[in-house]
Amino acid sequence: MSAKRDYYEVVGVSKTASQDEIKSQYRKLALKFHPDRNKSPEAAEHFKEISEAYAVLSDSKKRQLYDQHGHAGVDGRYSTED
Numbered sequence: 001m002s003a004k005r006d007y008y009e010v011v012g013v014s015k016t017a018s019q020d021e022i023k024s025q026y027r028k029l030a031l032k033f034h035p036d037r038n039k040s041p042e043a044a045e046h047f048k049e050i051s052e053a054y055a056v057l058s059d060s061k062k063r064q065l066y067d068q069h070g071h072a073g074v075d076g077r078y079s080t081e082d
Helices: 007-011 019-033 043-057 060-069
Strands: none
Touching (some): 007 019, 007 043, 043 060
C-alpha cells in the first residue's frame, strides 16, 4: 500500500483553514468524485481518500492529533494521554 497523502493536500486546503473552508472544499470534491456521479475507475478511491481526510479534519480533537503527530496520531498509534 502506498503512503497516505497529507489530509490537507487531499482536501485542497491550507493547515490554517477554517472548519467552514474545509467543509466547503470537501463538498465540492465529494460531488466531483462520488462514485454515483463519476464513473472513472479512480473515482471511488479518490472519494474514499477525501472522506477519510474530512473525517479527521472536521473533528477538532482528531485534527489536533493529526497536526501534532501526522497519520500516526489518528491511526491509533498515539493515545490522548501521550
